Amino acid sequence: MTSPVPAARIPEAVHRRRWAILGVLMLALLIVVLDNSILNVAIKTIATPAPTGLGATQSEIEWAINSYTLVFAGLLFTAGLIGDRLGRKKVLLAGTLVFGIGSALAAESGTPNELIAYRAVMALGAAFVMPATLAVLMNVFERHEQPKAIGIWAGGVGLAIAIGPITGGALLDHFWWGSVFLINVPIVVIALILMAWLVPDSRDPRPGRLDPIGVVLSVVGLVLLVYGIIEGGELADFTEPKVLATIIGGIVVLAAFVVFEKRTAHPSLDVSYFRNKVFSAAMSAIALVFFALMGVTFFGVFYTQSVRGYSPLESGLLMLPLAVAQLLFAPRARLVVDRFGNRATTTGGLLLIAATLAAFAAFEADTPIWLLEVVFFLMGTGMAHIMTPTSVVIMQALPREKAGSASALSNTFRQVGGALGIAVLGSVLATSYRNGIEDKLGALPPNLRDTAAESIEATLGVAEKLGPRGEALVTPANDAFLHAMHVTALCGTGVALVGAVVTALFLPGRTPAAPQGEQEQERVAALD
Numbered sequence: 001m002t003s004p005v006p007a008a009r010i011p012e013a014v015h016r017r018r019w020a021i022l023g024v025l026m027l028a029l030l031i032v033v034l035d036n037s038i039l040n041v042a043i044k045t046i047a048t049p050a051p052t053g054l055g056a057t058q059s060e061i062e063w064a065i066n067s068y069t070l071v072f073a074g075l076l077f078t079a080g081l082i083g084d085r086l087g088r089k090k091v092l093l094a095g096t097l098v099f100g101i102g103s104a105l106a107a108e109s110g111t112p113n114e115l116i117a118y119r120a121v122m123a124l125g126a127a128f129v130m131p132a133t134l135a136v137l138m139n140v141f142e143r144h145e146q147p148k149a150i151g152i153w154a155g156g157v158g159l160a161i162a163i164g165p166i167t168g169g170a171l172l173d174h175f176w177w178g179s180v181f182l183i184n185v186p187i188v189v190i191a192l193i194l195m196a197w198l199v200p201d202s203r204d205p206r207p208g209r210l211d212p213i214g215v216v217l218s219v220v221g222l223v224l225l226v227y228g229i230i231e232g233g234e235l236a237d238f239t240e241p242k243v244l245a246t247i248i249g250g251i252v253v254l255a256a257f258v259v260f261e262k263r264t265a266h267p268s269l270d271v272s273y274f275r276n277k278v279f280s281a282a283m284s285a286i287a288l289v290f291f292a293l294m295g296v297t298f299f300g301v302f303y304t305q306s307v308r309g310y311s312p313l314e315s316g317l318l319m320l321p322l323a324v325a326q327l328l329f330a331p332r333a334r335l336v337v338d339r340f341g342n343r344a345t346t347t348g349g350l351l352l353i354a355a356t357l358a359a360f361a362a363f364e365a366d367t368p369i370w371l372l373e374v375v376f377f378l379m380g381t382g383m384a385h386i387m388t389p390t391s392v393v394i395m396q397a398l399p400r401e402k403a404g405s406a407s408a409l410s411n412t413f414r415q416v417g418g419a420l421g422i423a424v425l426g427s428v429l430a431t432s433y434r435n436g437i438e439d440k441l442g443a444l445p446p447n448l449r450d451t452a453a454e455s456i457e458a459t460l461g462v463a464e465k466l467g468p469r470g471e472a473l474v475t476p477a478n479d480a481f482l483h484a485m486h487v488t489a490l491c492g493t494g495v496a497l498v499g500a501v502v503t504a505l506f507l508p509g510r511t512p513a514a515p516q517g518e519q520e521q522e523r524v525a526a527l528d
Contacts, residue, residue, distance in 0.1 A: 017198060018140045022149055024194045025133040028096060029153065030163070031187050032126045035103070038168035038180045039065065040297055041316045044305045045177045046115070047457045053177055057454055060112040062230050062426050067116045069419040070226060071123035072130075074219035076412040080131040081210060088132040088139075089201035093192060095128025100188030107178035130411045134391075136199060151331040151388045163323075165316030172312040211266055217257035218269075222416065225250025229423040273409070281506035282390040285346055286410060287417030288499035289353055289386050292492035293379075294418035295425025296357055299485050304372075306456050307365050307478050321373050325380025333388035341509035342389045347500050349385035352378055354496035360489035365478055393507070421492075429488045430455065436480030440473065456481040
């Protein structure tokens with residue numbers, strides 16, 4: 001029986017070191033994902049008034065997360081094209097260097113606004129790193145090995161989820177909050193050395209032209225939309241003229257972006273890809289699951305630290321089951337796909353995610369902590385059986401030389417889904433909390449009342465300043481937060497269920513085999 005994929009398509013020298021190259025790519029992935037998982041644990045500390053933190057409000061915390069996410073998502077299209085044009089190794093090295101510089105600057109931020117700005121610099125670098133890792137992977141592995149390699153690559157996300165919260169918690173227990181960003185710098189130095197040594201360069205022999213107008217429209221539209229959603233949540237009033245105008249403006253600009261991309265000869269987002277229902281369903285699944293999960297992660301930190309009283313390190317350790325499940329199941333998810341198909345695997349993963357999010361709606365201040373651990377483990381299991389099959393579907397839907405574009409699209413939808421999840425579910429949380437606590441703040445001076453209603457951290461901060469008089473606010477604050485968490489969790493559950501319906505309707509039962517001609521002669525980018 002002949003091999004379905006000729007070995008000669010990839011140079012032997014590259015083929016021999018393909019697993020070492022994958023290890024370096026996972027290190028690059030680690031620094032990008034590690035940063036967000038570390039930040040999740042540090043949210044409460046950064047929200048604490050100086051000198052412990054920056055005294056950031058909930059909306060400033062959301063922007064510290066979303067400034068990264070929006071710049072990252074907005075530039076991924078162009079970053080993928082630049083990598084296809086100039087060479088993936090070059091942009092991987094440049095992006096990693098910029099990310100390291102941004103990390104060092106973020107560590108020294110003196111105000112929430114500085115942190116927001118430097119997080120955007122980090123995102124500029126990350127936007128070039130993320131698509132390049134998958135694009136290089138697709139160009140050093142034969143087609144029959146790609147699902148296994150992508151599974152291991154997805155498992156790297158689980159490793160980052162494991163290392164991030166634990167590392168962040170340990171750093172916060174012994175150092176100042178900025179250390180959670182400074183830790184990226186030595187990892188960046190090691191990654192740069194290994195990349196320069198091991199990773200081959202590759203490019204698209206026929207790259208697309210850059211699309212600056214499309215990039216500007218996508219970034220402006222997303223920023224306006226997310227800003228309006230966050231502002232509406234902070235004010236607990238989405239009918240405010242400024243909020244409505246900003247949200248509508250964002251939608252209009254994004255609509256203009258789609259129209260422009262359909263008409264331009266060199267789109268950064270080729271909307272023709274979405275005529276393929278399988279491709280569209282896989283993209284939707286990624287966006288919806290991250291919409292639900294990022295919003296829940298946002299309130300999960302306040303639940304474990306503010307309501308349950310765990311330290312940052314303990315809070316990080318509580319997330320270990322989620323990471324362990326990702327590490328265990330992501331590399332093996334392809335076996336489940338082989339047995340049951342993409343549709344059953346991904347839909348089952350989304351249903352499991354929906355069930356775990358619904359479980360948060362039943363959590364109280366005294367819920368046995370082992371139940372939370374079980375929920376986190378099941379959540380990681382669900383994630384592993386969503387990310388691997390959808391990533392394989394997306395990456396194999398386009399020609400190999402377009403790997404940068406496919407990776408950029410996948411990560412864009414993941415990041416946009418996450419950004420909107422934090423904005424929308426964060427606004428649901430803020431609005432529900434404000435509505436639940438406002439009538440308990442009548443005894444406070446007027447100047448403190450509005451501040452205390454912003455978030456549970458703000459309420460507890462005011463209570464601490466008032467001393468014994470403020471102790472009466474602690475229980476109402478916890479009760480209001482738990483109610484807000486329950487409402488937000490149910491919203492996330494609904495989103496995950498929508499994703500399950502989409503995948504059940506449109507994903508194939510089995511991964512489609514490559515056409516015979518493609519198996520015999522897939523086009524490959526020039527490898528140096």
